[in-house]
Amino acid sequence: MNRQQNHESRPGVVGIFSYLDDVMLCIRLLREGRWTIEHVYSPTPRHEIQAVLDLRTSSIRYFTFVGGAVGALFGLALPTYAHLQWHLITSGKPVLAWIPFFVIAFECCILFGVLSTLLGLSIMTRLPRFRLSDAYDSRFSQDRFGILVSCDEAEQETVLKLLMEAGAEEVRKVGKVN
Amino acid sequence: MEIRDYPTVDREVLKALSKPGRVYYLLLGLSIAGILLGTACEIYQFSVGMGVTGLMHPVMWGIYLICFVFWIGIAHSGTLISAILYLFRARWRTAVARSAEAMTVFALMAAGIFPIIHLGRVWIFYWLIPYPNPMNVWPNFQSPLMFDFVAVNTYLTVSCLFWFTGLVPDLAVVRDRTSGIRRRIYGFFSLGWTGSHKQWRHYGWSYLLLAGLATPLVISVHSVVSWDFAVAIIPGYHSTIFAPYFVAGAILSGLSMVLVLVIPIRRIFRFEDLIPLETLESIAKMIIFMSLIIGYSYLIESFMAWYSGNMIERDSYLWRAIGHYAPQFWIMVLFNAVFPLAFFIKRIRTSLAWLFIIALLVNIGMWYERFVIIVGSIAHDFDPYVWGIYYPNWVELGLMVGSFSIFFFLFLLFIKFAPAISIAEVKEGLRPPMRNGTRGEKGARS
Secondary structure, eight states: OTTSSGGGSSOEEEESOOHHHHHHHHHHHHHHOOOEEEEOSSSSOOOHHHHTTTTOOOTHHHHHHHHHHHHHHHHHHHHHHHHHHSOBBBBBBOOOOOHHHHHHHHHOOOOHHHHHHHHHHHHHHTOOOSSSTOOOOOOGGGGGEEEEEOOOOOHHHHHHHHHHTOOOOOOEEESSSO | OOOHHHHHHHHHHHGGGGGGOOHHHHHHHHHHHHHHHHHHHHHHHHHHHHGGSSSSSOOSSOHHHHHHHHHHHHHHHHHIIIIHHHHOOOGGGHHHHHHHHHHHHHHHHHHHHHHHHHHHHHHGHHHHHHHOTTOOOOOOSSSHHHHHHHHHHHHHHHHHHHHHHHHHHEEEEEHOOOOHHHHHHHHHHTTTTOBBBHHHHHHHHHHHHHHHHHHHHHHHHHHHHHHHHHOOOOTTTTTHHHHHHHHHHHHHHHHHHHHHHHHHHHHTTTOOOOOOOHHHHHHHHHHHHHHHHHHHHHHHHHHHHTTOOOHHHHHHHHHHHHHHTTHEEEEEEEEIIIIGGGGGGHHHHTTTTHHHHHHHHHHHHHHHHHHHHHHHHTTSSOOGOOOOOOOOOHHHHHHHHHHHHHHHHHHHHHHHHOSSSSSHHHHHHSSOOOSSSSSSSOOOOO
């Protein structure tokens, strides 16, 4: 079975580590063995983990850009539409006085940019999820690190042994890695 | 005790969530009493009308607008500390960023009450919202009051989301340390956060982008508030320096309020290790900087009044300085532009008592600054026939007490139900646990 397919319905093995250097060593060994690392859990963001996993820049910035652009256009369109509907000269200014509209456009740009950034975060991280994964251990939010590897049932023992050798203080099999 | 490892951070921060003491309940009781007073005043005003206030021609903008601008100003330091200092990688911000963000949100809520109260007919406040209606009447988007409505609501929304986004990983920590109904509640609000590398990666980028977006927003919001005044032709309002002047003042008052809130919290919850004195000293240094900008703005205002050659402008300024509201004017100058300079002396800026006292004085001074600008200008404008003096009455003062009470009530709830210090960020600043005791990656395990 191709290791890159149907990760989430596959079983896996999770290893719990006390030390960051053990985690990094384990990630290297897993990558060399072409195992699929589903998640690396840590109590705080660690750039060492991001670097050793060789992750690309998050694509959330595209959500921000699109949201901000849509917001700016909306912020110009709304007052334009409103002033064309209420077609009266106010304070001697033309009905479509563009300069004040840019203030509204700016605020809407920021608002929509923020909302779309959080929408992107929600989509990319698949949050909210109100049921925690079987692989999750409450110590991951305190002081332990974790590595979840997806593999076939037949491969679980091999992965389990690899994690132990890399320094995991505890390993266990999980039914599904999602 | 020095904070060295991750479990100590959890323990120290989360101890504030345990059963509170008598002082906490006393403060909570006082806040609730203040809210009840404010509510009673609002009910009275609502049922009788705006005539029960001290607002009288020519001063139709009194304490309500002063409090609105004051609270918007207080709200500014939260974003400054959490967003702008985050972009500048100022690590000392970690200890106070969460409290400052909470302060921003609650100050904006307190601020939002006043324009609605000030409308008088509060039941039609929704007319400000642009929505299709049978009469085809739309708000005037050329008006700075409409800018204000959009800007303040954007700021409130963005601040709430920024604050909550920062809280999510820490709520997961609380979820994992509690049981029963508390675990379910914290579990719900932590959104299923697990701290996986994918979540941290996208979260880090989102936080950075939110900080980048919040930075121009925070500057725009108080600029927009200043335009409520600056676009009017009233002497004392009509000034091109108002936007930077208001932004600097907002940051000065906000930083001072951070000290006013954080110093007692640090003492009550024994957060001395998590909020070191150096952090408070750094805030004091920023207060010096902002105070110098404010002092410069006061000087420029007087210079402009003199150099403009405009008789009305000159008279308006002189009346502020030596007229009926001279005591308020000099409180403003001394408390905002002179007293904070005492922080140049290291012994003062490293003394908790002095930090607290001067920060409190700056807050009083900033409230008076808004009084001097808002009331001092319209009480004495072009025509001597319409000059007048404004005194706030008990209804307005009651509503002001109510707004302070709401602010402190929400803040007290926050420190009891959410981690007041960012656990994830404090941990990030610590040396990670390494088997071989160094930062580098160890070799193969023997």
